[in-house]
Structures are given as C-alpha cells and as structure tokens.
Amino acid sequence: MTDLTSLTIAEAREKLAAKEIKALELTEAYIAAIDAYNATFNAYVAVTPEKARDMAKASDVRIAAGKAGALEGVPLGIKDLFATEGVHTQAASHILDGFKPRYESTVTQNLWNDGAVMLGKLNMDEFAMGSSNETSFYGPVINPWRANGSNQNLVPGGSSGGSAAAVAANLCAGATATDTGGSIRQPAAFTGTVGIKPTYGRCSRWGVAAFASSLDQAGPIARDVRDAAIMLKSMASVDDKDTTSVDLPVPDYEAAIGQSVKGMKIGIPKEYRVDGMPEDIEKLWAKGIAMLKDAGAEIVDISLPHTKYALPAYYIVAPAEASSNLARYDGVKYGLRVPGRDIAEMYENTRAAGFGKEVQRRIMIGTYVLSAGYYDAYYLRAQKVRTLIKRDFETVFHEGVDAILTPATPSAAFGIADEALAADPVKMYLNDIFTVTVNMAGLPGISVPAGVDASGLPLGLQLIGKPFEEETLFRTASVIEKAAGRFMPSKWW
Secondary structure (H helix, E strand, C coil): CCCHHHCCHHHHHHHHHCCCCCHHHHHHHHHHHHHHHHHHHCCEEEECHHHHHHHHHHHHHHHHCCCCCCCCCCEEEEECCECECCECCCCCCHHHCCCCCCCCCHHHHHHHHCCCEEEEEECCCHHHCCCCCCCCCCCCCCCCCCCCCCCCCECCCCCCHHHHHHHHCCCCCEEEEEECCCCCHHHHHHHCCEEEECCCCCCCCCCECCCCCCCCEEEEEECCHHHHHHHHHHHCCCCCCCCCCCCCCCCCHHHHCCCCCCCCEEEEEHHHCCCCCCHHHHHHHHHHHHHHHHCCCEEEEECCHHHHHHHHHHHHHHHHHHHHHHHHCCCCCCCCCCCCCCHHHHHHHHHHHHCCHHHHHHHHHHHHHHCCCCCHHHHHHHHHHHHHHHHHHHHHHHCCCCEEEEECCCCCCCECCCHHHHHCHHHHHHHHCCCHHHHHHCCCEEEEEEEECCCCCEEEEEEEECCCCHHHHHHHHHHHHHHHCCCCCCCCC
C-alpha cells in the first residue's frame, strides 16, 4: 500500500469514503512523520497530536454515519498567523509569547466545519514579513529540496515557508497560508507545490494576525492543483466579522479542473522580462507559453506599464499598514512584557525585545512614511501608483485577455543565510518582483510547478486572473500541471 502521507487530498478523500482507510489511521501516519522529521525541517512550531486524534475519531464517526464533510478526516497544517482556539498562535514572534486565543479564525473554523483535522501550527517569517522564512523567532525552515549533488540547506521561501515545506515533505496533506506580497506563491514555487492567492475579499481575514490589511489574503498550499481547489472551496466564505470579505457565492473550483482552455486569451506582459533574469526562468516561461498554445489557448503580448513602480510602492504601503497594525503589541494585555520604570519604558523594552530585526525595520519605514511632512510625498503617492497598477490590469482584461502568464519568482530557492541577501535587504525584497502587483491590484494569482532549473530545483509559473475568477486559474493551471507533471524532492532526510 502507498505510504499514507503521500496521498493527495483527493486520493485520501476517496479512500476514506470507500472505507479503505480510517481518518485516525491517516492522522497517525502524519503524526509519526512529524515526530520523525520535523526536527530536520523546523516546519511546525507547535504540534497538536491529541487534538488531531480527537478530530480524526470524530471524522470516522461522521464517515460511518454517511455525514462526511468536504474535507472529512484530512490532516492539515495551519500557518501560525491564524488564530486557533486554545492553541499556540504567535505569528512566529517573541512578542506574542505564550498567546493562546479564546477564539478561532473564520478560515480555520470553515475547515473544521468541513471535517478537516488539525496537526499543528506551521513556522513562518515573523508577522509574515520576509521572503525566506529566516525571520521567524523559531529559526529558519529548511526546504525539502536540494540541488543535484549538494547537501546545502535551502530556504523554502516566505513568509509561508513552514506551510510549503510541510506540504512538500509530506508532513501534512495541505496547509493554510497567507499572501501579502507573494507569501503563498513564492514558497510554492520554491518547493514544487501549488499555491493560490485568491482575490482580495474571497477569504475572511478575521482571526488572522494583520500585517498589511489592504493586501493580506489567505489561501492554500497543496500538492497539486486539484487539492488547492478543494481547500479553497472550504476556506472561502463571506463573513460579517470582516467588512472586506465579499458576499459572492463560492463556486465548485474542483469542477474547473480538466476543462479545455481552447480559445482562451493568455496575456504575456513584456514588463516581466527583467534585466538579468536567469536563463532557466526565461526557458520555463517559453515552455509554459508553448504548453498553453498546444492546449489551444491564444497567446497575446500585453503591456502593464506601471509594473516597474509596483515594488517600491508596495514597500511603502505594506510597512505603513504594518506600523499601524503592530502598534497593538505593547506588553499590556497579552504576550511578552519586559518591565520598565514607567509605562512608556515598558512599551519600549517590550517592543525592543519582542520584535525581530526585520519587523523593526518595517515598522520604522512605515512610521517614517506616515509621519507629518512625508505622508504626501510617500504614502499618498504610493496609493496613487497602486491605482494605476490596478488600471493596467483592468485595461488588459477589458481587451479580452482571460489570464496572464508570468514567472512566479526571479530564481529557484537560494541558500539559508545567503550573505549577499543578509547584507542588503533590498536584494531580498526583489524576490517579490513578480508577485506584488497581484496584491496591489487585489487580483487572484496561482503558482504552479512547471519545471526544474539546471541544478534540479523546482520552478513555478504564475497565472494572474480577473477578480473572483479563480476557476479560470484552476482550469489553466491544471493544463500546465498535466503537461509538466508533478515535482517531488528526492528523499534525503
């Protein structure tokens, strides 16, 4: 019999429904895998085996009674940004030391309502600020992939590095993640997994620790396109507790998989051909274009002229919102508290000890761009640029383009503690060059594995769609997946 942890969500669901396996048996297989290998990858920051067993037993009862939910008995990992009642929720930060919320995020509650099982909380960049999962208070996550003939540890991407690594290493069947500037799509590309950032407002943000409220969006990381579709169907909902969530019916995303792309118009933006782009990425993009052409799609060249301003505008808007959102962490009501002579010193001491360097850097940038005298020059201008970026996409879609194909990342996964990146934060920020426009415009974007580079590391292609047309992305991504095949790391652990 196949190792239970290598089953996709769709395969596990079939076996559970046919009563070939029990939910408890599947959950035990994942708990054993986490016990054996989590120390290698550092993907989980908290494991909840007893809770998982209880949930799996309850799933077995429902399956036996013919009352199975859409994710009944499927073991998932949850990014540490989502509030889980009574369970470690710290956004991988020291400042939330010991915090266990008394409430459940809407997204995770939706998953539990559909019968999913929680294995534990996954590592991430602190407060989702990072592109390599190296800013976590709990230390870096290790990518299950290695370059051919090398034993160098690589980053899994960020901020959802724990989610991507756990899925790729078979430590969960799927995982929740969040994407503010590429934090689902970049780790998915680095680990050979599938990650979708849905349209802003598709999934509720209630109970998700905020980084930049106008950009943050929850989505799944899974082993294949079908699994991502199954998970998103459960995660998405309207929510009275989140005024930015949109009241639109949630389609059956899985039904879009396998549909033809014949006659669809796929846009190729010239602005994504950046200087110094590695040859591997160029080749991959050309390969993706050929795959869609062969499937009957029409390829058209398009222009998104304000793309070049997206990264600088993003690194003004996101830190500005972060400096405002993170002001609530002060050591008064919960989390870390470092005493001082008076309340002001207590605030200072707590924040100095509680926030890591990258979070402090972004709070400082954000506070600066919002300060008197600089607000108009930076923040207001960045918001105007954001409007122009959104208009670029609207123009292209209005002209009949159904989806846009681009690379997901400017390179494959890089080494942990890369000196050039550590010395220059801007170089690290450039990892988001292909992904931030999607967040700035509030659009859906999916990363699908499409090949490997010269050293055997996975590379992803990104598809960008119209608002609330995730079905088009699943349909198109499944064509690429079918042509390219699935990618799994060679087991070295």
